[in-house]
Amino acid sequence: MNRVRERREEQRDKLVRAAEAAIARQGLSSLKARDLAREIGVALGAIYNLVADLDEVILRVGGLTLDRLDLALSAATEGASALSPEQHLVVIATTYRRFAAENLHLWRALFEHRLPEDKPLPEWAVGNQTRLFRHIHAPLSVLMPEAKEVDRTAFSLTLFGAVHGVVAFGLEGRVVGVPADDIDGELSRLVRLVCVGLRRGRSGMNDQP
Amino acid sequence: MNRVRERREEQRDKLVRAAEAAIARQGLSSLKARDLAREIGVALGAIYNLVADLDEVILRVGGLTLDRLDLALSAATEGASALSPEQHLVVIATTYRRFAAENLHLWRALFEHRLPEDKPLPEWAVGNQTRLFRHIHAPLSVLMPEAKEVDRTAFSLTLFGAVHGVVAFGLEGRVVGVPADDIDGELSRLVRLVCVGLRRGRSGMNDQP
DNA sequence: TGTACATCAGTGAACGCGCGTTCACTGATGTAC
DNA sequence: TGTACATCAGTGAACGCGCGTTCACTGATGTAC
Numbered sequence: 001m002n003r004v005r006e007r008r009e010e011q012r013d014k015l016v017r018a019a020e021a022a023i024a025r026q027g028l029s030s031l032k033a034r035d036l037a038r039e040i041g042v043a044l045g046a047i048y049n050l051v052a053d054l055d056e057v058i059l060r061v062g063g064l065t066l067d068r069l070d071l072a073l074s075a076a077t078e079g080a081s082a083l084s085p086e087q088h089l090v091v092i093a094t095t096y097r098r099f100a101a102e103n104l105h106l107w108r109a110l111f112e113h114r115l116p117e118d119k120p121l122p123e124w125a126v127g128n129q130t131r132l133f134r135h136i137h138a139p140l141s142v143l144m145p146e147a148k149e150v151d152r153t154a155f156s157l158t159l160f161g162a163v164h165g166v167v168a169f170g171l172e173g174r175v176v177g178v179p180a181d182d183i184d185g186e187l188s189r190l191v192r193l194v195c196v197g198l199r200r201g202r203s204g205m206n207d208q209p
Numbered sequence: 210m211n212r213v214r215e216r217r218e219e220q221r222d223k224l225v226r227a228a229e230a231a232i233a234r235q236g237l238s239s240l241k242a243r244d245l246a247r248e249i250g251v252a253l254g255a256i257y258n259l260v261a262d263l264d265e266v267i268l269r270v271g272g273l274t275l276d277r278l279d280l281a282l283s284a285a286t287e288g289a290s291a292l293s294p295e296q297h298l299v300v301i302a303t304t305y306r307r308f309a310a311e312n313l314h315l316w317r318a319l320f321e322h323r324l325p326e327d328k329p330l331p332e333w334a335v336g337n338q339t340r341l342f343r344h345i346h347a348p349l350s351v352l353m354p355e356a357k358e359v360d361r362t363a364f365s366l367t368l369f370g371a372v373h374g375v376v377a378f379g380l381e382g383r384v385v386g387v388p389a390d391d392i393d394g395e396l397s398r399l400v401r402l403v404c405v406g407l408r409r410g411r412s413g414m415n416d417q418p
Numbered sequence: 419t420g421t422a423c424a425t426c427a428g429t430g431a432a433c434g435c436g437c438g439t440t441c442a443c444t445g446a447t448g449t450a451c
Numbered sequence: 452t453g454t455a456c457a458t459c460a461g462t463g464a465a466c467g468c469g470c471g472t473t474c475a476c477t478g479a480t481g482t483a484c
Contacts, residue, residue, distance in 0.1 A: 004447080004460080011460095033438060043462040045440075054438070111381075112321075158375050158395040165374015166367050186367040193406030194399070200409045213427080213480080220427095242471060252429040257472070 012050040014040045016060045020106065023061060028109040031058070055115050059125045062113065065106045066128045072099050073135045085139035086195040092135055093163045093187040100167050111168075136160055143198045159194065163187060221259040223249045225269045229315065232270060237318040240267070264324050268334045271322065274315045275337045281308050282344045294348035295404040301344055302372045302396040309376050320377075345369055352407045368403065372396060 018039040022031050033054060037044045051057050076095040080088050100107040115121070136156040144152050170183035227248040231240050242263060246253045260266050285304040289297050309316040324330070345365040353361050379392035 004458095008460085032436090042460090044438095045463065046461050048439070049460060154391060154395060155398065157378065158399055161375040161378035162371035162399060163374070165372065165377065166370040168374065168377075169366065169370035182363060186363060189364065190367055190371060190403070194402045195406070196409060197402030197405035200405060213425095217427085241469090251427090253471095254430065254473075255428050258427060263471070 008050065011040065011042070015047060015050050016057060016064065019057045020061045020064055023058075023109050024103065024106050027105045028058070028112050055113075055119075056122070058109065058113050059115075059122065061106070062110055063125060063128050065103065065110060066132065068103070069096070069099050070132055070135075073132070077135065080139075085142040086192055088139040089136070089159070089191045089195065090188045092139075093191050094184045096163060097167045097170070097183055097187055100171055104171065133157065133160065143195060159191075162190065162194075166190060217259065220249065220251070224256060224259050225266060225273065228266045229270045229273055232267075232318050233312065233315050236314045237267070237321050264322075264328075265331070267318065267322050268324075268331065270315070271319050272334060272337050274312065274319055275341065277312070278305070278308050279341055279344075282341070286344065289348075294351040295401055297348040298345070298368070298400045298404065299397045301348075302400050303393045305372060306376045306379070306392055306396055309380055313380065342366065342369065352404060368400075371399065371403075375399060 015036055018036050019031060022035060022039070031054065033047060034044055036057070037047050040047075051060075073092060073095055076091050077083070077088060080091070083091065133153070133156045136159055137152065140152055140156055140159070144155065147155075166187055167183065170186070224245060227245050228240060231244060231248070240263065242256060243253055245266070246256050249256075260269075282301060282304055285300050286292075286297060289300070292300065342362070342365045345368055346361065349361055349365055349368070353364065356364075375396055376392065379395070
């Protein structure tokens with residue numbers, strides 16, 4: 001009956017939410033099946049009626065995180081038509097930085113989690129990311145009007161990677177000490193420099209590889 | 210006696226080398242105390258006469274990896290006086306990419322490994338990284354002649370982070386599909402754009418944070 | 419050179435812990451008539 | 452509405468595995484005389 005499936009999905013949602021909260025609080029490595037079961041008020045074995053395994057839970061949490069990131073980026077660039085592409089890109093970068101800082105553990109989980117190489121990403125989990133690149137793609141089109149589409153797409157990825165790298169280095173505190181407050185400044189410098197390069201250089205054509 | 214300490218250090222070196230080989234082959238998560246003991250031909254307990262724990266082993270392997278990276282960068286930029294700062298930076302970036310690709314697991318281990326937050330980095334492990342930034346710092350000084358020193362240092366880190374991010378996204382295959390061959394092209398594009406920005410823009414002064 | 423003793427590298431079984439997943443069973447819920 | 456039956460969510464003890472680290476003990480090696 002439908003009643004049953006509805007409840008099933010509600011339960012699964014509770015499970016995923018509980019996992020999200022757990023990761024947000026303690027980090028991915030502290031996620032335990034027993035904790036989740038207790039949290040949603042069922043026996044240990046029951047969670048395997050809701051999901052195949054913990055990997056699925058983690059992937060679903062990742063989906064939620066990407067959703068929220070997407071939302072944050074959309075909100076930040078709302079009415080972006082008033083912004084220059086440079087400003088637009090700076091806003092994206094700093095919004096990303098803030099999102100990462102405010103969702104540190106969830107954001108890390110996105111990159112820490114690696115599923116056993118034999119089993120592939122389930123299809124419902126694919127394409128969560130792709131959507132994010134459209135945020136970069138739009139302003140980039142203005143800055144690279146004469147570039148080929150593939151080229152723009154490739155560079156979206158590059159730019160995203162670059163911003164991500166700066167944010168990661170900044171937030172992990174892994175490399176020497178980075179004054180956390182300066183990250184936004186550095187991001188904005190980096191993005192603006194690239195934009196200057198795009199405008200005044202050779203339009204970012206990728207010759208001489 | 211000295212004989213004893215010598216042997217101790219030889220043994221420890223063997224241990225670390227074995228760990229290096231193990232990580233290189235299988236990745237950090239496959240590193241096992243029992244494997245290491247077997248590999249260097251001692252009993253399990255003996256390795257705790259050589260090191261405090263596995264964390265120490267991993268940190269020492271990380272040190273070796275950073276040493277080799279440093280070496281690779283030095284070799285690649287030897288006689289760099291003939292290169293423009295732009296070319297110099299591009300060489301650094303692509304050398305980094307190649308090193309990461311050729312030492313995938315060891316390179317990953319550098320970032321995956323996180324020691325329990327209560328115990329701090331032992332002092333012999335500090336400052337392994339700092340050294341690397343001098344490679345970036347030199348050409349950057351030419352491109353940012355009028356910037357303050359702190360500013361240049363901060364931007365070294367930013368640039369390194371950006372390059373690292375692009376490489377990481379490229380090599381992890383985490384985000385959609387990146388044609389591996391294009392990474393160097395993208396790196397060179399990114400670096401050259403930044404350089405164009407530095408030369409023609411406002412010298413990378415970091416106003417309007 | 420030889421002997422008694424101290425040190426400490428080396429041994430490997432056992433400790434201690436953690437934890438994802440399974441499975442035989444139960445009981446509530448829905449279905450058929 | 453009531454009864455017999457089927458389904459399957461839910462249970463939680465047990466399985467199975469992995470693994471870092473410790474520790475009481477041994478024996479080789481160096482030291483003192």
